[in-house]
Amino acid sequence: FVHPQRSQEYFMMKGNSLKTLMSNFTRELGLKDNSLKYYFQGKLLLSSDTTDDLDIADNDTIDVLDISSKPPFKVYTRFPEKYDLTNNNESAENIINVHWLELKLLEYQKENNQLHAALLWFRKSTFDLEKKAEKVRIEKDEEMRIAKLESDGELKQVMKERDLEMRNFVKAKSEEISRLKIENSDKQKEIEELQSCRIKDENIHEEIGTLTKELEDLKETHEEVKTWGEFKEREVDQRTRHLVNVKNKMRDGERTIQELNKKMDGYVKELSNHEIQKRHLENEMKANKLALEKKLVDEELTTKDLKNKV
Numbered sequence: 479f480v481h482p483q484r485s486q487e488y489f490m491m492k493g494n495s496l497k498t499l500m501s502n503f504t505r506e507l508g509l510k511d512n513s514l515k516y517y518f519q520g521k522l523l524l525s526s527d528t529t530d531d532l533d534i535a536d537n538d539t540i541d542v543l544d545i546s547s548k549p550p551f552k553v554y555t556r557f558p559e560k561y562d563l564t565n566n567n568e569s570a571e572n573i574i575n576v577h578w579l580e581l582k583l584l585e586y587q588k589e590n591n592q593l594h595a596a597l598l599w600f601r602k603s604t605f606d607l608e609k610k611a612e613k614v615r616i617e618k619d620e621e622m623r624i625a626k627l628e629s630d631g632e633l634k635q636v637m638k639e640r641d642l643e644m645r646n647f648v649k650a651k652s653e654e655i656s657r658l659k660i661e662n663s664d665k666q667k668e669i670e671e672l673q674s675c676r677i678k679d680e681n682i683h684e685e686i687g688t689l690t691k692e693l694e695d696l697k698e699t700h701e702e703v704k705t706w707g708e709f710k711e712r713e714v715d716q717r718t719r720h721l722v723n724v725k726n727k728m729r730d731g732e733r734t735i736q737e738l739n740k741k742m743d744g745y746v747k748e749l750s751n752h753e754i755q756k757r758h759l760e761n762e763m764k765a766n767k768l769a770l771e772k773k774l775v776d777e778e779l780t781t782k783d784l785k786n787k788v
Contacts (some may be wrong), residue, residue, distance in 0.1 A: 481514075481542040491531065496540075497525035517541040520554040548562045569757065593658055606701055611644050 479486050479499070486506065488499050496516070504514055516523040518532055518540050610723060618637055 479516075479540050479542050481507065485506060492529050495526055495528050495754075496523060500525055513545055514542050515545050517543070517549060517551075518555070520549075520552050522553070593662055597655065597658060601649065601654065606650070616642075 479488065481503075484507065486503055488502075490496075490499060500514070500516060501511065504511060507514075518534065518538070521532075523532070523540065541549070571694070618640070
């Protein structure tokens, strides 16, 4: 037995099962029962297997692994390929489940083989019994023919009883064969149900993986949308603040324009007053100019009169 922690060499008689050696090796490693799995030439072993079942010879090696470990070598199935479970998921829990399913299928196959061997033996025994019964019948017929004169009625009764016993025996054996066939078909149905359950489990795992991937994609999309929404909210806030600032500036501008309009009205009133004063001054200047011109004309006349007088 070769385990990653240690190896141990054992001697056993031919035809003995491996159950005792497996228990001893598990106890020497300090582990619990059913915590290890055993492989011979890549084939999973049962505790009920014998050296004759596996064709084990001297110096052969049996690989021992933890029940949750995946074999580092190629594994060969001991049952039909349609019931192969080695392609299941590689998680520790699935490896343990697959291991127990493989053990269950191996036990079913072994029982089926034993039942098939028993059925073959029963058929051979029945055939031999039929041959013996035929031989006995021939002998009895001969004895009956010879002893017919002595006790014809008694011999017939004995032969009838023997024929009845033989028919009852054949009928019982036929019923047993039918029962074995029904049990074999039931076990075959259980194997098919286990296989269908494994396929459903694989489909469920695939659906879970697909849904997990879709959920991750939705989360990424949600994060992107959330980031985009936050960016748009910040942009809207910035534009809102900008519009508020613009409105405030426009309001301040309107107030400034109103104040300027008030100042302009005051300036217009002042200008109109200045224009009125200007017109008054111009009128006064014209009146003064006319008065001065008249005064100059009077003075010129006076000067001329004085000149004339002179």
